Amino acid sequence: MINRLVETNQGVEVQETSLAIDVLGRYIGSTWDEATMNGGIDFDVVVIGAGMFGAYCAEKIYRLGPNLRVLVLDAGSLLVTEHVQNLARIGLNAVGPKKDPTGKFDVPVVLNSDDPGTRERVWGIPMRSMTPISGLAYCLGGRSLYWGGWSPRLTDADLKNWPQPIATYLQSPSHAGDAYERIEKEIGVFDKTDYISGPLFDALHKKFVSASAGVATVDGIEDAPLAVQAAPPASGLFSFDKWSSMPILTDAVREASTRPDWQRRLFIVPRAHVTKLQTNNGAVTSIEVRVNGQQKFLTIRPTCAVVLASSTIEATRLAYESFPTPLIGRNLMAHLRSNTVVRIHRSAIDPTLPKRLEAAALLVRGSTLKGRYHLQVTAAAGAGGSEDVMFRMIPDIDVLDQTLAAQQEDWIVITLRGIGEMNGDRNPNANKQTGQSPNWMDLSDQTDEFGVRRAWVNLVANQDDNSLWNTMDKAAIDLANALANNDPTKIQIIVQPTRDGLGTTHHEAGTLWMGVNSNDSVTNFDGRFHHVSNAYVAGPALFPTLGSANPSLTAIALARRSAEAIVRERLGAEPGFVPLGSGGINGWKMAGSGGFIELGGNIIESVDGIGLLWFTRQQFQNFILRVDWRASALDDNSGIFIRFPDPGNDWTIPVTQGYEIQIDNTGKNPDTNPPSFGDALHNTGALYKLAGSTATPAIGQWHTYEIEANGTTITVRLDGQQVSQLQNANRSPKGFIGLQNHHAGSRVQFTRLRIKELP
Numbered sequence: 001m002i003n004r005l006v007e008t009n010q011g012v013e014v015q016e017t018s019l020a021i022d023v024l025g026r027y028i029g030s031t032w033d034e035a036t037m038n039g040g041i042d043f044d045v046v047v048i049g050a051g052m053f054g055a056y057c058a059e060k061i062y063r064l065g066p067n068l069r070v071l072v073l074d075a076g077s078l079l080v081t082e083h084v085q086n087l088a089r090i091g092l093n094a095v096g097p098k099k100d101p102t103g104k105f106d107v108p109v110v111l112n113s114d115d116p117g118t119r120e121r122v123w124g125i126p127m128r129s130m131t132p133i134s135g136l137a138y139c140l141g142g143r144s145l146y147w148g149g150w151s152p153r154l155t156d157a158d159l160k161n162w163p164q165p166i167a168t169y170l171q172s173p174s175h176a177g178d179a180y181e182r183i184e185k186e187i188g189v190f191d192k193t194d195y196i197s198g199p200l201f202d203a204l205h206k207k208f209v210s211a212s213a214g215v216a217t218v219d220g221i222e223d224a225p226l227a228v229q230a231a232p233p234a235s236g237l238f239s240f241d242k243w244s245s246m247p248i249l250t251d252a253v254r255e256a257s258t259r260p261d262w263q264r265r266l267f268i269v270p271r272a273h274v275t276k277l278q279t280n281n282g283a284v285t286s287i288e289v290r291v292n293g294q295q296k297f298l299t300i301r302p303t304c305a306v307v308l309a310s311s312t313i314e315a316t317r318l319a320y321e322s323f324p325t326p327l328i329g330r331n332l333m334a335h336l337r338s339n340t341v342v343r344i345h346r347s348a349i350d351p352t353l354p355k356r357l358e359a360a361a362l363l364v365r366g367s368t369l370k371g372r373y374h375l376q377v378t379a380a381a382g383a384g385g386s387e388d389v390m391f392r393m394i395p396d397i398d399v400l401d402q403t404l405a406a407q408q409e410d411w412i413v414i415t416l417r418g419i420g421e422m423n424g425d426r427n428p429n430a431n432k433q434t435g436q437s438p439n440w441m442d443l444s445d446q447t448d449e450f451g452v453r454r455a456w457v458n459l460v461a462n463q464d465d466n467s468l469w470n471t472m473d474k475a476a477i478d479l480a481n482a483l484a485n486n487d488p489t490k491i492q493i494i495v496q497p498t499r500d501g502l503g504t505t506h507h508e509a510g511t512l513w514m515g516v517n518s519n520d521s522v523t524n525f526d527g528r529f530h531h532v533s534n535a536y537v538a539g540p541a542l543f544p545t546l547g548s549a550n551p552s553l554t555a556i557a558l559a560r561r562s563a564e565a566i567v568r569e570r571l572g573a574e575p576g577f578v579p580l581g582s583g584g585i586n587g588w589k590m591a592g593s594g595g596f597i598e599l600g601g602n603i604i605e606s607v608d609g610i611g612l613l614w615f616t617r618q619q620f621q622n623f624i625l626r627v628d629w630r631a632s633a634l635d636d637n638s639g640i641f642i643r644f645p646d647p648g649n650d651w652t653i654p655v656t657q658g659y660e661i662q663i664d665n666t667g668k669n670p671d672t673n674p675p676s677f678g679d680a681l682h683n684t685g686a687l688y689k690l691a692g693s694t695a696t697p698a699i700g701q702w703h704t705y706e707i708e709a710n711g712t713t714i715t716v717r718l719d720g721q722q723v724s725q726l727q728n729a730n731r732s733p734k735g736f737i738g739l740q741n742h743h744a745g746s747r748v749q750f751t752r753l754r755i756k757e758l759p
Contacts, residue, residue: 025078028140028253029270030261032291035071036298038261041601043071044570046287046300047307048274048318050074051142052552053538053559054309055245059252060563062266067584068570069600070266071298072249073289075273075310076138079122083244084145094146095123096504097132106132106501112446127313128444129457130435133503136311140270141246143506149227149242150376151189151553152363153180157372158547163515165525170557179557187243188229189553195230196223200358200381200412203350208362208377211482215475217366217373224361224376225553265600272296275452277306277322283533284322290450302534305566309538309559312508316441316541317455319512319522323532327522331424331510332439333546334459334502336373336469338418340476341495343411344483346381348490353381355410364416365548366475370464372548373420373472375479381412411492416480418472418497421548422465424510426520437462441511459502473497507551509540526565527558536562570602572752577626580737580753581615589616592651594741603751606638606741612651614641614738621734622758625707630749631663631699638663638748639688642709643735651740657732660688660740661707661716663748665696685716685723693724702751710758 002018014026044065047058050072058072084092097106098116109115109125109132118124118138125135137143159167170179184190193201205221212218227243240247249268256266271292278286283302288295300306308315320328346353364375425438432440437460444456461469476497484491515521518530527542529535538559540551571579581587583602590596592611596604604613620642627640644658654660667683669676680692695718697703706717712733714726739750 024081025270027257028078028081028250028268030267032269032272032296034261035267035269038264040262040264041069041599041603042301043304044068044601045070045305045307045566046298047072047309047538048287049142049308049310049315049538050076050140050245050249050268051137051309051311052144052147052245053555054307055141055144055249056556057307057309057538057559057563058266059245059248060560061566062252062256064563065567065570065583065602066265066586067598067600067602067604068265068567072266072268073272073274073287074140074268074270076122076140076142077270079139079141080145081141081246081250082145083147083242083246086241092145093120094134094137094143095119096134097501098125106504108132126448127317127455127457128446129459129503131457131459131503132501133457134506136314140249140268141244142311144244145246147244147506147552148376148550150363150550151184151187151225151227152222152374152549153225154547154549154554155365155372157367158545158549161545163525163544166514166558169561170554179561180553183553183557183560184225187227187553187556188240189225189227191229191231192223192225195226195228196359196361198358198360199350199353200379201360203353204360204377204379205362207349207483208364208479211479212364214482215366215478217368217471217475218479219365219367222363222365224363224378226361227552263598263600273450274310274318275321275450277318277535279323279532282531284535293449303570305534305536305570307536307538307562307566308512312511312539312541313441313455313457315537315539316511317443317453319529319535319537320441320443321453323529323535325518325522325531326428327426327518329441329511330428330430330438331426331513331544332441332457332459332508333422333424333510333543334439335505335507335546335548336418336420336422336461336465336472336502337500337505338469338473338476338497339495339500340416340418340473340480340493340497342414342416342480343492343494344414344480345490346410346412348484348487349412355381364475364479366472368468368471370468370471371421371423373418373468373475374548375472375476376417376419377414378417379412379414413494414480414483416476418476419505419548419550420465420468420472421546422461424513424545426513432458434458435460457503457508459508461502469499473499507540507546509543509546509551512537512541513544514542515544527562528565536566538562572602572626572628572754574626574754577624577754577756580625580755581617585613587615587617588613591647591649591653591738594744596739596741599749601751603749604739605747605749606739607747608744609741609746610651610743611741612641612647612654612738613741614644614647614654614736616736619735620709620737620755620757622710623708624756624758625705625709625737626752626754627705627707627750628702628752629663629705630702631665632747632749634665634699636663636699636746636748637668637742638746639740639742640705640707641736641738641740642707642714643732644738645732645735647736647738654736654738655688658735659690659709659714659726659729659731661705662686662688662693665699685718687714687716687724687726690729691716691724691726693718695723
C-alpha cells in the first residue's frame, strides 16, 4: 500500500505519485474551472459519458464541426488510452455480477447494502435489480476498453422492424459506402480476414458450411466481424489493433489543447457525475453535476446540444429523472447468451492441418419463428482455450516461443457463444411488475451517494425467449457434433451449453427508442428526444428492436448520424440551404491585412484590417445567402461581399468589381472631407454606394442578413425586413463570397453562413 496523493494549494503542471508521473491524466483531462471558467464563449455541445458511444460522438462533432465547442463530462477518470488487450499483461479485467460467498453463483444487488463497491479499479453497479447485473466501467472509454470486438450488422430481417429511413441510412450505398461500411472501415471490421486467416480458418469455414446444412435453423456462415485491424490501412500507416473509442478521443483533445483555453474547442472533465438536467420551455438549460463530489451547475443555451451517452440504463435514468414521459424506460431488451466449448479432433476437420498455434473465428446466423440468434465461433489449434490465444498481446519473442511450443495437441478447441434476441414491449400502460414480463426500467427507492434515485431494472426471460434460447443451445451442440462427423470419438464436450445471466451481456437496449412521433417512440431519427429540443441519445437505447447482433456497430453508426445532425443544425442548416463552409475559417483565405479568429461556437470575429476573408471553394451566381452577424460597438465596420473575382491578395478587387452589403451603423462616408455620417449609401444594409439603407440594428445583438442575388437584381433583408434593393446590377454576374475586416478595434462576429443556389 502507498499513500494517497494529497491535494494542496500549490499548483503543479503535472502531478506525481510515489510511483508515476500523471502525464496522461493532465494531458487528456481538464478541471471543471479550466473547462467552464476560461472566458470563452458558451459550449455548443455537452456530451454526458465518455464511453464507447459518447467518446465517439464527441470526437465526430469536434471533427465535423471545426468551430464548435464541445464539453465531455464523465463520472469516471482516466484509466488507459487503449483497449486493454492492445497492452501487455497490465492486470485490468472486466467483471461479472456480484458473486455469493462461495463464488459460484451470481447474486443481485437489490439494496445499497448489497453493493460490492468498486471492483477491478473502475467497475461499479449503479443500478438496482432482482437480476444480477455486471454494471459499468467508470472510466474514460468505458466498456470500449474491454469489449470483445464482435460487430455484426443487423440483418434485413432485423431492419424490417426499424423505421425505413434508418434502415435505408444504414444500408443504402453512397459515395463513401453505406453507413455500416463506413463504420466497419473505421473500426477495423471491413477487411475481416486481415486478422483471421490461414489453414485453420479455411478448413473450419469449409467444415462449418457443410455442417450447417444439417441444422435446420442455421441461415448462413460468415467471416467473423471483429473490430480488429491487423494490416495497415495504407502503405506506411500503422494498424490500430482492437478498436476502442479512447485513441480517437485522446487524439482530438490533444489537438484541441494547442489553443488557449478560451479558444479551445474540446474539453474532457473526468469525475464529473451528471445528476439532473433542468429544462425550460422544452429545452435543457442547466446541467447539475457533481465534480469530485462537489455540486456544480452549468447554464447552457437552449441551442446547446446535450447528448446522453452514459449507457442505456444510466442515460435512461437521467432522462427519467429530468424530463419523464410514460414511454421512457419501456421496451427494455438484452440478449440471451450461452457458451458451449468443445474439442474436435484435427482429423475430423482436416487431417492435413499443421500442428501449430493458429486461431480462427466465424459467425453463424440462425433464426426461428420466435426470433433470431447467432453463434460467435472462436477456435484455436492447441491446448489452450480459443479466447486465450485470439485476444492476447504477446510482446516478447521468448513468451511467443513458449506459447507455440505448448500448442502441439491433436485437438482443436472451439467455443460457440450463442446470442439470441429478446423482444421489447412498448406499451406505456403495461403493468410494471418486478420479476415478470414485460421488461422495463424505472427509478428505485435506493439513492446514490448524491441523494439521487438509482435505476431499477426489471429484466426476465419470457416463454418465447426461453424457446429461442433452447433452439440456439441445441443448434450449438448439433453443429459441434456435425463438425466431428457425428463420431463421438472425435469430440469432447468441455462445457455443455451454459447460460449467462441476462444482466451480464452489456447489451441493454431499447429504452429510448427512435420513431416517427412522441405517441409511439421517445426519440426521432437523429436520436433527439421528441419533447426536448436540444437533448439527444447515443447508444443502443435508441434501438426499436435488438435483433441478435451485438449492438456496437449499429449504435456507433447511429452516434455518427446524431453527430452529423448536431453539427448540421449548428452550422445553420435550414430546409433548402447548405452551410457555406464547415464552420471556422477552413476553406477560406485572407486578402489584405488583419484577419479573423475562431471563437468556437461556429463564430468568427474580425481582427484589425483592412482586408477580406473569402470562401475559395466555389463561385456563386444566383443565390440566397443568409448570415448571422453581431457588432460589438457603434463604430464597428464590416461588410459581406458577393460576386467578385479571385482577389489574390488584393482586397480592393471585391470593392470595385463585386458588391458589398455594408455593416456600419454610423453610415460613415469616407469620401467626403471631413467624413460625413448618416449617409444611407454607407449605412448598415446598404449595397455600398449603390443602394441606400436607413436601418439601425441594435448593437451587441445578433442579426440576420438575407441577401438574394437573382440575375441583375440584388435584394437585402435585415431580420426579415427588406432594407435595400439594387436593380440593373451591371458588375460581375458571378463570383466569390467574402467577409470584411475593416480596422483595428472593430470587432464584428459572423456565424451560421448558409446558402441556397437559385436556378
